[in-house]
Amino acid sequence: xxxxxxxxxxxxxxxxxxxxxxxxxxELTLCWAAWDPANALVELSKEFEAESGHTMNFEFVPWxxxxxxxxxxxxxxxxxxxxxxxxxxWIGGGAENGHYVKLNDFFDSEGISMDDFAPATVxxxxxxxxxxxxxxxxxxxGDANGWFYRxxxxxxxxxxxxxxxxxxxxxxxxxSQQELMQIAKxxxxxxxxxxxxxxxxxxxxxxxxxxxxxxTGALYAWGFKYENxxxxxxxxxxxxxxxxxxxLEFYKELYQCCTPPGYTDAYMEQSLDAxxxxxxxxxxxxxxxxxxxxxxxxxxxxxxxxxxNPPQNVAASTLGGQGIxxxxxxxxxxxxxxxxxxxxxxxxxxxxxxxxxxxxxxSVLQGDGFTDSAPFAGDFLTAMDGVQDxxxxxxxxxxxxxxxxxxxxxxxxxxGTAQEALDKLIExxxxxxxxxxxx
Amino acid sequence: MTDGLATRAxxxxxxxxxxxxxxxxxxxxAWIFVAPxxxxxxAVNIFPLIWTIRLSFTNFRANRxxxxxxxxxxxxxxxxxxxxxxxxxxxxxxFLFWTIFFQVLIGFAxxxxxxxxxxxxxxxxTVIVLPMMLSPAVVGNFWTFLYQPQIGLFNxxxxxxxGIPASSFEMIGSVNLAPWSIVIVDTWMWTPFVMLICLAGxxxxxxxxxxxxxxxxxxxxxxxxxxxVPMVLPFLMxxxxxxxxxxxxxxxxxxxLTGGGPGSVTELTSIxxxxxxxxxxxxxxxxxxxxxxxxxxxxxxxxxxxxxxxVKER
Numbered sequence: 001x002x003x004x005x006x007x008x009x010x011x012x013x014x015x016x017x018x019x020x021x022x023x024x025x026x027e028l029t030l031c032w033a034a035w036d037p038a039n040a041l042v043e044l045s046k047e048f049e050a051e052s053g054h055t056m057n058f059e060f061v062p063w064x065x066x067x068x069x070x071x072x073x074x075x076x077x078x079x080x081x082x083x084x085x086x087x088x089x090w091i092g093g094g095a096e097n098g099h100y101v102k103l104n105d106f107f108d109s110e111g112i113s114m115d116d117f118a119p120a121t122v123x124x125x126x127x128x129x130x131x132x133x134x135x136x137x138x139x140x141x142g143d144a145n146g147w148f149y150r151x152x153x154x155x156x157x158x159x160x161x162x163x164x165x166x167x168x169x170x171x172x173x174x175x176s177q178q179e180l181m182q183i184a185k186x187x188x189x190x191x192x193x194x195x196x197x198x199x200x201x202x203x204x205x206x207x208x209x210x211x212x213x214x215x216t217g218a219l220y221a222w223g224f225k226y227e228n229x230x231x232x233x234x235x236x237x238x239x240x241x242x243x244x245x246x247x248l249e250f251y252k253e254l255y256q257c258c259t260p261p262g263y264t265d266a267y268m269e270q271s272l273d274a275x276x277x278x279x280x281x282x283x284x285x286x287x288x289x290x291x292x293x294x295x296x297x298x299x300x301x302x303x304x305x306x307x308x309n310p311p312q313n314v315a316a317s318t319l320g321g322q323g324i325x326x327x328x329x330x331x332x333x334x335x336x337x338x339x340x341x342x343x344x345x346x347x348x349x350x351x352x353x354x355x356x357x358x359x360x361x362x363s364v365l366q367g368d369g370f371t372d373s374a375p376f377a378g379d380f381l382t383a384m385d386g387v388q389d390x391x392x393x394x395x396x397x398x399x400x401x402x403x404x405x406x407x408x409x410x411x412x413x414x415x416g417t418a419q420e421a422l423d424k425l426i427e428x429x430x431x432x433x434x435x436x437x438x439x
Numbered sequence: 440m441t442d443g444l445a446t447r448a449x450x451x452x453x454x455x456x457x458x459x460x461x462x463x464x465x466x467x468x469a470w471i472f473v474a475p476x477x478x479x480x481x482a483v484n485i486f487p488l489i490w491t492i493r494l495s496f497t498n499f500r501a502n503r504x505x506x507x508x509x510x511x512x513x514x515x516x517x518x519x520x521x522x523x524x525x526x527x528x529x530x531x532x533x534f535l536f537w538t539i540f541f542q543v544l545i546g547f548a549x550x551x552x553x554x555x556x557x558x559x560x561x562x563x564x565t566v567i568v569l570p571m572m573l574s575p576a577v578v579g580n581f582w583t584f585l586y587q588p589q590i591g592l593f594n595x596x597x598x599x600x601x602g603i604p605a606s607s608f609e610m611i612g613s614v615n616l617a618p619w620s621i622v623i624v625d626t627w628m629w630t631p632f633v634m635l636i637c638l639a640g641x642x643x644x645x646x647x648x649x650x651x652x653x654x655x656x657x658x659x660x661x662x663x664x665x666x667x668v669p670m671v672l673p674f675l676m677x678x679x680x681x682x683x684x685x686x687x688x689x690x691x692x693x694x695x696l697t698g699g700g701p702g703s704v705t706e707l708t709s710i711x712x713x714x715x716x717x718x719x720x721x722x723x724x725x726x727x728x729x730x731x732x733x734x735x736x737x738x739x740x741x742x743x744x745x746x747x748x749x750v751k752e753r
Contacts, residue, residue: 068718075502075720097504206700262588264612264701394503398719405523405703413614413702435498435721 025053026335031070031081032322034060035268036292037141040355047351048342054335063268064208071397074099074327082330083339085140085322088124093394094325095128100136101326106337107135112344118142121360124389125323137323138340139360141288144309144383145217145318146376147180148275148293149173149282151305153192162186173305177221177250177312180282184258187281199258201274201283202251205267206408209400212390213318214284215251215407217309220316220388222247233433240422243313248418250312252411264412275299284309286320287383290376291356306376308383319387321358395432402428488733495727502720514727524728526703527711533618534625534693534707535686539679541626546633547675551667553634554641564638568631575628579695582624586610586696611697617705621693625686633678640674641667669753676747680740687736708732 030045032038038060045056059080061069067087073080074094086094094100103126107114114122114135121139128136153159154171163171163186174180184199191197203214216224222243228234238244255263260279263270268285275283276299285293294300309317324343326336342348349361353373358380364370371378391399403425410421433439463471495514499507518524549567553560570578585593586609594605610620644666652662690709693699699706712732716725 071502072717093502097502206702207698260589261606262609262612264609265698398721401714401719408700409702412612412700413704415614415702 143320550637
């Protein structure tokens with residue numbers, strides 16, 4: 001190549017790159033919780049770096065400290081995070097306190113339609129006020145609380161015969177909450193392969209959100225509602241309904257009868273550890289962990305299977321998952337919005353699911369063969385059809401801490417009755433809503 | 440003789456400035472030197488205190504951009520009539536009383552033994568002092584493993600000595616045992632501190648007093664009660680003051696160990712206050728809470744210090 005042609009080619013290449021990037025290369029920081037999907041996102045984001053020229057940094061905080069750390073960051077107007085994958089419950093505070101950038105204009109200008117995402121995820125992760133077409137996040141990670149169990153034990157003929165003899169029923173994936181407890185009782189302190197096993201690992205954690213996320217799995221299945229009429233903040237008779245009392249008594253009995261010893265402050269990690277170490281027959285956890293569980297060399301593969309939170313009066317699961325938002329205090333909002341635009345593309349969403357993230361994009365969820373793409377994919381779809389979430393009010397942290405206290409006092413510390421716990425919870429929540437000027 | 444540095448400096452000082460400095464009184468010069476410290480004290484101690492008092496009468500929330508309303512004494516009324524807060528105070532009182540009781544008892548006993556200067560006593564002093572050199576968060580964390588009912592050493596030690604099956608009780612998970620679990624860990628960690636203070640007290644007693652008592656044929660028991668205890672008492676009281684103030688604001692160790700649970704049985708006031716201030720973000724309410732605790736500690740400490748001074752002057 002002669003020098004003139006060489007210079008022309010170099011100039012053309014440089015011009016193309018400049019146009020492709022459209023802006024100066026930035027260093028973006030994305031904040032999220034430290035867990036399996038975060039690693040998948042790091043992998044996925046390498047494509048964004050290659051395409052855009054921006055550099056991605058990540059700030060991942062362990063779950064027990066995630067809310068504390070990130071909400072403090074937002075409340076102090078910190079510039080650490082340009083992008084934040086924040087919990088669904090933060091959306092109210094994020095919007096009302098001006099922490100998140102409203103994305104409507106951006107979505108309109110870039111042709112990003114919320115109709116392309118599963119409605120439950122748009123409602124839960126993106127909108128404030130709830131259900132309104134005001135978007136503060138793009139659904140990033142669909143999630144719900146589900147269950148997994150030792151399939152090899154459930155298929156073991158000897159164990160099945162023992163279960164039949166003890167209960168008169170077939171050992172199978174539980175079809176109701178009561179059946180789940182029956183199975184858990186059967187496995188509790190049972191000798192299998194020379195070791196003592198236990199029934200279930202459930203969430204009992206006190207410090208952050210654990211016991212609330214676990215117990216609401218039972219409460220929602222019994223038909224629990226936060227208000228008599230949505231938006232009325234009228235809680236008497238809803239929060240402490242006879243069904244809610246029954247559900248709470250159930251969860252306490254499940255904790256007392258069927259968990260391993262010392263299981264008083266357990267959340268995601270402890271539940272995973274209990275299952276992976278072969279202690280328990282069944283465990284609850286977020287779908288986000290299921291790819292990792294399935295891949296586990298000791299308890300995954302043929303030894304594990306999954307099921308949706310069993311119904312009791314209604315089919316319902318506790319919502320997890322998060323949307324991705326642009327932090328309003330960031331100086332690099334344009335580059336952050338570029339990331340969201342890139343992330344919303346169907347092909348990126350498909351890769352996201354492939355790597356272990358839970359896409360909420362319809363092109364993925366309704367795509368051919370999605371339900372067969374992973375042993376838990378079908379359950380995930382079923383769960384997302386019936387998800388319910390905690391309050392998403394700006395005062396969510398206060399509401400959550402009150403519930404953590406009342407539930408832990410009753411379930412783990414064995415103080416008072418379920419009725420008293422729920423009555424006190426209404427008192428706490430009423431005080432909060434009065435302070436908020438909503439009552 | 441050549442001019443000294445001061446003389447040369449005085450000569451080099453312009454006459455006007457020199458006159459000004461010469462015109463200042465000793466008191467004024469003292470104030471100039473002390474002023475930066477006083478300013479710093481006002482900025483980092485007094486101003487925040489006054490600001491907190493002001494906030495305690497409002498509904499201010501540090502995480503909200505909304506108008507702050509004056510609520511009068513409502514925050515104070517809520518706190519003082521909240522049964523959950525009183526349970527927290529009760530948990531703190533239990534922790535405070537028993538930790539100080541055991542630390543003084545064991546600390547004094549250990550100091551008494553170490554003071555006997557037996558063979559290897561310097562080595563054992565070092566061993567005993569080790570726990571207090573660790574970080575409270577680390578101590579809290581590893582004791583959670585020691586207390587594990589399935590794998591924890593503590594339960595097996597109890598089983599070894601009492602025959603109670605190791606997996607039959609949960610130190611952290613049981614409502615009855617959890618308050619004692621934090622007492623045990625704090626005692627393990629901070630008894631050496633009390634021991635060191637007592638040791639200093641014991642070593643400050645002149646030997647001739649005991650010799651005089653021996654001449655008067657006073658028994659060892661009598662010497663202990665009429666010489667050792669009264670002379671170590673100011674040191675002991677100082678140790679109680681330090682441990683009392685420290686444990687009243689205990690946070691890290693208990694958070695790591697129990698997180699305030701099960702339920703709220705080990706939720707001490709400092710943990711509760713942190714939740715109100717930085718998790719619920721009820722800044723006004725938390726300010727009132729902090730003022731109540733401050734007044735309580737300050738009041739009790741003042742009374743105690745007066746008693747301590749009285750003992751010293753005896």
